Amino acid sequence: xxxxxxxxxxxxxxxxxWIRTAIAIAGFGIVIERLxxxxxxxxxxxxxxxxxxxxVALASLRFIFIRRxxxxxxxxxxxxxxxxxxxxxxLAMLLxxxxxxxxxxxRGG
Numbered sequence: 001x002x003x004x005x006x007x008x009x010x011x012x013x014x015x016x017x018w019i020r021t022a023i024a025i026a027g028f029g030i031v032i033e034r035l036x037x038x039x040x041x042x043x044x045x046x047x048x049x050x051x052x053x054x055x056v057a058l059a060s061l062r063f064i065f066i067r068r069x070x071x072x073x074x075x076x077x078x079x080x081x082x083x084x085x086x087x088x089x090x091l092a093m094l095l096x097x098x099x100x101x102x103x104x105x106x107r108g109g
Contacts, residue, residue, distance in 0.1 A: 007070045011063060018059035018087070025094055026052035032101060044101045051094055058083060058090075 002008060029048025032041050062083050 004070050004073075008067065011066045011070060014066075015059055015063040018062075019056060021091070022052040022055040022059070025049075025055065028098065032098075035105075038101075038105060040104075041101075044097060047097060048094060051090065051097075055087070055090060058087065062087075 026049045029045040029052065031045075032038065032048065033045025035041050038044075
């Protein structure tokens with residue numbers, strides 16, 4: 001059995017949930033870009049795809065950092081709290097971008 005198996009699997013589940021979120025955001029960005037007659041649809045879609053790529057990069061860094069902490073048995077995981085705040089604020093910005101896009105689409109149509 002792997003030492004600290006539950007901690008490692010928990011870290012992997014968190015990582016995979018961030019990856020699924022990034023894939024959904026990128027998919028939504030592609031859909032927005034493909035919608036006909038949407039002003040600034042290309043830029044909004046591109047922003048969502050680029051943001052999802054940044055989210056994958058940050059999630060990967062977080063995964064590696066936490067994995068190393070688990071292997072070293074280092075209980076001081078509070079240092080990574082800033083990344084979680086960055087994740088949450090990035091997700092909030094993405095949702096705001098989608099809201100503004102959909103609001104503009106609704107007003108234009």
